[in-house]
Amino acid sequence: MQISLRPGLKLAHQLFNDSDRLMALMILSLHALLIWGDSIDLHRALFLCHYGCFLMWQPVMRQSKTLSWQAAFLIVIGAAVGMLFINWWVIAFWIASLFALIGGRIFSEETSRDRLPNILASTYLLAILLLWVVPKLLKSNDDLAAAAFMLTYFLPLLPLAILFLSAKHKSKAQSANIDFFYTLLIFLLSSIVILGSFAIGVIWKIHYIKLLIVVVMSLAATLVVLSWLWNPSSSFSGLELLMSRYLLSIGLPFEHWIRQIAKYAEYESTAEKFLQAAMRELVELNWVSGLMWEAEGSKDQIGEATPFISTFTFHQLHLTLYSRWQFSPAMYLHVQLLTQILGEFYEAKRREEMIVQNTYMQSLYETGSRLTHDIKNILQSMGTLSAAAAQSSDDGSDDARLIELVKKQIPRLSQRLASTLTKLELPSTEKKSQEKVANWWKGFKQLNNNLQISFEAPINMPKTDIDPDVLDSVVDNLLHNALEKAKLEANTIIKVSLMPSAHFCLEVTDTGSAVPKNVVDRLFKAHISSKNGLGVGLFHAAQQARNAGYELSLVDNQDGEVRFRLEMVEEDKTLTA
Template identity: 45%
Template sequence: MSGKISMMVQRLGSERPHWLLAGMLLSLHMALAWGVVAWWSSAALLVHLGLFLLWQPMWRGERKLSLNHVSLVLLGGSALLLFWYSWWVATLWLGILVGLIGGDVVGMTERRQRIGHLLALLYLLSILLLWVVPHLFGESQVNAGMLLMVRYGLVVVPLLVAASGTRQKAKTVYAVDFFYSLMLFLLVVVLVLGSFAVRVISQSNYPMALAQTLMGIAGVLFVLSWLWNPHGGFAGVGQLMSRYLLSVGLPFERWLRNLAALAEQERNAASFLRLALEDIAALPWVAGGRWQAPGGSGEFGATSKHLVEFTFHQVHLVLYTRWALSPALILHVKLLTQLLGHFYEAKQREQEQKYNAYTQAIYETGARLTHDVKNLLQSMKTLCAAVESSDAGQAQALQTLMQRQLPQIVQRLQLTLDKLKSPNVNAAESIERISARSWWEALQERYEGEALEFAAYGMAGDAHVHLPGELFDSVADNLLQNALEKRKVERELAIRVGFSCEGGGRLTVCDDGSALDDDLASHVLTLPVKSDNGLGVGLYQVGRLASQAGYRLALTSNQAGRVCFELIGST
């Protein structure tokens, strides 16, 4: 039976909180309107306290209270019941209610709920100023009109509170603004004590003293509102208050500065997380903690009975605190841990990028060396084909060809092996420069018998022109091998090779075959592409090598009957 009653009360509190507020005000009215010495006053006050505990905005209904909280509730309720016969206690209790209800209004967004709480504030201030304070001043003689209005007229206000709200599916929890609650409570105290002081000093009646006090408070509030944000060059009290409130977070600011310094110094993500969490133990309210991440786990400080848990970016953090944290501080800590999580994720990305860059360097080095070996193998095949197709009468010419080509092949193979031994050396810086005429003659000899058309122009003064031989060999071999592969499909394909000493060396390879696809043409020199007879990175690699050496490889023409690639110095 008691369980059903408890469930009904909880449902009432969650679905009809305005009914609890109205019942609390009505029971308070019964305890005050007929005097605190009435025989039913204590019983009405007991009902009022019970409804207050069900309505109060500090603790949610399903929360289990600790022994300290229960002791505080029992002591406070007992003291209120024992000393209720003093109007000063009633005044203090009304001030507390004004602060709680006023602080609860700040977080509300629904109009009808705000109206209900404002009506409750109207009732509390009315019964305080019209009934409690006059009895506090010893004015027991109240005229009949005022007596009727207090006892029977003010009852309408709690009824309006009961009718102002709507049924809710779940109780909306609002965080009571402590600052607003404290300010409202202090305003009530100033109003009551100010009226008492003015009445004693001026020897005037209570209504006049109350009016003078209200005028004084209004004047002070007006001056403070102007000083808060003035327009005469003065920064204002608001600026000073903001600086003071910001200074409260100095431990957080120090931790953030240390976090930024760690982010600059520590490169390893796991070490950064460990050091940052050990540094958070310097905060005054942190006793210790433990954390777990994909890269490891750890502990710092000591444990306590108060703890909060956070999870961010695959990191689980448990902080042990010296005391229970307020909701505002928990939100603050959550924001800071999210910031730590972003730093940790950035460190992980940095490590991953380093690994990817290392892997990319290995891949590019391997691909470049593979193409070099492939081109050398093609040169060897050409020599072998020349040997197989020669007869006894061509022995002298074949020997001369071998004497010229084999040393070049050995030299290029040695360069390839040197790259393999020192992959971190800049390829452009390690290229040896050779005579332009020597390179051009060697290229013609290497592709003799491939039915290529060679043409040189602008060779005046070529004895003084030196070019990066390995670069021009790589570009020429890649372009010519691609053209020869294309000739296997287009049998009558004509391939023309042009060279000039202009701009430090200019090489052109053209054919009269079909044009490249638009998509292939736009990416063949800038990205690896799909290839049916290779790795698809040859032109991409030599294009990067040309750029590093101060040259530029470009597709200058892509039309049916004229497809041309050109290598020229960028200067």
């Protein structure tokens, strides 16, 4: 017995778990109700069968959803009313509703295989409506007597074909997609056909075939005209633009709102002022009674509070809107769009303020760091002078030479310090001094003569003028780094060479270890962490040299030979860059 029940259970499972096959059963039960439901008892039985198939197929509530007692009560009331008060008018609009539900789903299906069952079902419903139900309303059965046999026995082949369609390539998760706009449009068109056919048939008293042709052709002509008016040409947008504007604005000044918000975002200097101006503009709308908003820890309110409250949150803005009446769903979505635009503009203003603040802080940091670097180099030069004084002999033989060195270097250090203080007070004002290479080289050698550094220079010095403040700052930084390396690595030789070229070119070389590769990649481009000093010296030295018309580079980097070059950039190279 169990073996004989298995095919039946399998068939029932295939029927009741497939939306298209349930739709086919519903249409077949409707066909039986329309054709063979003349007797009262058979009519009620067929109606209950059709009503049950519809409940299992209907796309509004899922089959797995638990019914509430209110929904169950409505289902029972619908069955009772259908059995007691059904007539051809009720049947006509019922079929129009089914046609709208099924026809509206055609536009939401992705593939032709998924659309085919809905197309077959819609074809059946439209045919049975125009060729069977409407003639019953007009009592014109004799006009379609020749088509009665075809309607009775051949039209059901359409829903039967749905039952036997292959379900192999059908998506497993069948969702009840209902396009409200298309469904409503199809229902209205079906209602126009029903009522138009009835009105013309009653007034003109013409043959039903002629009547059907007049109604269908009139409706087709109307749709053609509307489709042309929807988008008639590229120069005139037609009804499409009017409909889009209405759906966007719902009768509200959407475009005016966008222009005003953009104007406030452009002219208001701060995000807070922009927000206040936007709120004053929003409260002027006739459906807004008051507003309360919270942003960045501060609260503010404008207008009057009402019982109709809507809340919106976008980024850091929390907005409470008091309206003069309760919003409909469409109105709420529109208000959400308006407030979201406000929130996005407000967030953009906040980011703009943050960028300006970060730029200001970055400028302060770079200026302070650069001036700190200059002062550090000056202090290093003063330390060199102190070291020279400490190394002088006790018998006083070197006092005259030391005094001469101090007389020459103290004014230069004082000048560099004064220049640094001027940059601190007026960062945009920088005065450049000029000096011959020979004079600068002589003073530079005297200042660093007591250090373990060897100096090389050609017989014929370059004739170009140089900026001594820039060279002192940059070269002092290079020497300081080399001396720090010499403290950690014994037997390191440091050499400063003035190259024999027409323009100024100086190299600082040491025989210590090479600069690590990860440091070389960022050298002169960004701040680098350093075990000694501030770790920003070479970065600011390179910037200072570049601004003065020089180029600082690492030309050799290997163990035993690390060479930095400071070279004046030629004019033709500057123009090419």
